[in-house]
Amino acid sequence: MQFQFNTNSSVMGTENVAERIEAAVRQKLARFEERLTRVEVHVADDNGAKHGAADKHCTIEARPRGGKPIGVTARADKVDDAARKAATTLAQRLERHFGKGEKDKHAARPDKVL
Numbered sequence: 001m002q003f004q005f006n007t008n009s010s011v012m013g014t015e016n017v018a019e020r021i022e023a024a025v026r027q028k029l030a031r032f033e034e035r036l037t038r039v040e041v042h043v044a045d046d047n048g049a050k051h052g053a054a055d056k057h058c059t060i061e062a063r064p065r066g067g068k069p070i071g072v073t074a075r076a077d078k079v080d081d082a083a084r085k086a087a088t089t090l091a092q093r094l095e096r097h098f099g100k101g102e103k104d105k106h107a108a109r110p111d112k113v114l
Contacts, residue, residue, distance in 0.1 A: 001029075002038040008045065017043075021083045025060065028087035032094050038063045041086075043079050058082035060090050070097060 003026065005018045021041060029039065042059040054075040060083075061071040070093055074085035 001033045001036045004040045006042045020080060024084055025087045028091045035064055035098060036062050037065055056082045058086040060086045062090055062094060
């Protein structure tokens, strides 16, 4: 699974921030790693140097093999919290997405005996 991290100019795009967020997202999505080709994380601070409630947001887009991209966005006071929330939501959506495909792969129903 390829991992891509993007940030706007108002968020410190240092290696430390990128490494922390990548580790948190990879941990949440570990069980889907073989089914995903790429995960893109976009982090931004809406109002820059000014502080505000839930002004950081994180958008994560996952690309399942042979499927359409699935994206989620979360907001929080801190970048790490926004990334954690988005990764949790994405894991839930991927569970539903992949679960739908598995649901149709059940064994055929045996004929009723009367």
